[in-house]
Amino acid sequence: MSILITNIKELLQVRETNITIVKGKDMKILPILKNAYVLIEHDTIVEFGSMDDFESLEADEIIDAKGKIVMPAWCDSHTHIVYAGDRTQEFVDRINGLSYEDIANRGGGILNSAETLQNTTEDSLYEQAAKRLTKVIKLGTGAIEIKSGYGLTIEAELKMLRVIKRLKHEFPISIKPTLLAAHAIPKEFTNNKNGFIDLVVNEMIPAVAKEHLADYIDVFCEKGYFDLEDTERVLKAGIKYGMTPKIHVNQFNAFGGVALGVKHNALSVDHLEELTDDDISVLKTSHTMPVALPSCSYFLSIPYTPGRQIIDAGLPLALATDYNPGSTPSGNMNFVVSTACIKMKLTPEEAINAATINGAYAMGISNNYGSICRGKKANLIITKAIPSYYHLPYAFGDNLIETVIINGQKF
Ligand code: NIG
Ligand code: FE
Numbered sequence: 135m136s137i138l139i140t141n142i143k144e145l146l147q148v149r150e151t152n153i154t155i156v157k158g159k160d161m162k163i164l165p166i167l168k169n170a171y172v173l174i175e176h177d178t179i180v181e182f183g184s185m186d187d188f189e190s191l192e193a194d195e196i197i198d199a200k201g202k203i204v205m206p207a208w209c210d211s212h213t214h215i216v217y218a219g220d221r222t223q224e225f226v227d228r229i230n231g232l233s234y235e236d237i238a239n240r241g242g243g244i245l246n247s248a249e250t251l252q253n254t255t256e257d258s259l260y261e262q263a264a265k266r267l268t269k270v271i272k273l274g275t276g277a278i279e280i281k282s283g284y285g286l287t288i289e290a291e292l293k294m295l296r297v298i299k300r301l302k303h304e305f306p307i308s309i310k311p312t313l314l315a316a317h318a319i320p321k322e323f324t325n326n327k328n329g330f331i332d333l334v335v336n337e338m339i340p341a342v343a344k345e346h347l348a349d350y351i352d353v354f355c356e357k358g359y360f361d362l363e364d365t366e367r368v369l370k371a372g373i374k375y376g377m378t379p380k381i382h383v384n385q386f387n388a389f390g391g392v393a394l395g396v397k398h399n400a401l402s403v404d405h406l407e408e409l410t411d412d413d414i415s416v417l418k419t420s421h422t423m424p425v426a427l428p429s430c431s432y433f434l435s436i437p438y439t440p441g442r443q444i445i446d447a448g449l450p451l452a453l454a455t456d457y458n459p460g461s462t463p464s465g466n467m468n469f470v471v472s473t474a475c476i477k478m479k480l481t482p483e484e485a486i487n488a489a490t491i492n493g494a495y496a497m498g499i500s501n502n503y504g505s506i507c508r509g510k511k512a513n514l515i516i517t518k519a520i521p522s523y524y525h526l527p528y529a530f531g532d533n534l535i536e537t538v539i540i541n542g543q544k545f
């Protein structure tokens with residue numbers, strides 16, 4: 135099967151050589167080919183170029199993209215899309231004055247989702263997650279990371295991770311699974327946090343590793359959840375079983391989680407709504423990707439990650455959704471890109487780099503995803519006819535996507 139896309143108004147993120155990350159000033163550069171074509175064979179981008187140099191290539195299907203933009207599909211490196219039910223009541227409670235913290239303190243929040251998930255069958259959990267995944271692929275997501283963390287028991291965490299494995303099997307997009315064993319302290323362990331960490335380290339991580347269900351190990355490193363010592367114990371145990379750290383840090387408080395992540399070669403440190411100069415300095419010494427989640431800031435009305443400061447310090451930045459029932463019930467990367475431009479003052483070029491190639495880096499897959507490059511996976515977005523790619527962030531809330539191609543096939 136081959137597809138030829140012709141007359142492309144703007145082909146975005148075209149790379150002659152296979153770069154895997156963009157940092158600092160380079161994030162302002164988004165290479166573009168105007169009046170272009172792309173040839174896909176099977177699941178791979180095999181050729182692209184200017185229509186001026188076009189020598190009638192053969193293909194099973196030809197798509198005329200006159201007036202349209204073609205670009206790599208979004209790479210969403212941080213989600214929790216496997217969950218049961220929703221938390222709409224807590225949403226209304228927050229409108230009426232309770233904070234996210236108040237809700238967690240009265241036993242709601244993550245514990246509320248965990249209770250619902252524990253009482254949900256694996257099949258029902260799969261169906262609910264599959265609907266969300268279908269929806270986000272139609273919104274242009276072509277690679278995604280999915281975390282566990284609403285199980286909080288060995289059985290329920292395994293159930294979540296098996297659902298992720300089944301999604302991987304049933305869907306054409308690249309899915310990277312993460313074990314977020316230490317997401318909240320379960321009620322049974324309220325006065326015995328170390329007992330829960332023992333369970334995570336001695337039983338949960340080995341059980342997950344035995345079934346090869348997770349590539350990454352995550353911890354919610356935050357006041358009232360897991361401190362630096364807890365986080366380090368869990369990361370070390372995960373590393374011992376071959377899982378790379380990729381952690382939640384600095385959502386509400388900055389107290390050294392970034393440095394801890396860097397010390398353990400975290401692939402990414404995510405959230406960073408609170409960020410210190412020391413955090414920036416330590417990131418400069420690392421290969422760790424800082425990840426911002428602007429729709430979480432939007433939904434919880436908390437500060438936005440200082441993305442401008444991060445990029446201006448010469449660092450890379452990735453953008454992801456954080457799709458989850460409590461802090462971000464949205465998996466729309468188009469909204470994330472708009473919000474990063476509007477609220478974090480990223481330029482459209484920086485935001486698109488952050489949501490494609492750097493998102494792929496934060497999942498360890500930027501060799502194959504995140505740019506238009508010969509030999510890379512054919513995961514593409516074709517927009518509707520629009521005046522320019524600036525409209526992607528500018529026309530926030532509009533769905534400007536016409537076609538999504540995943541692994542060389544229309545989704
Ligand atoms: O990334 N902060 C921790 N975990 C999720 C939200 C968890 C929840 O409220 O369900 C997040 O925002
Ligand atoms: Fe998260």
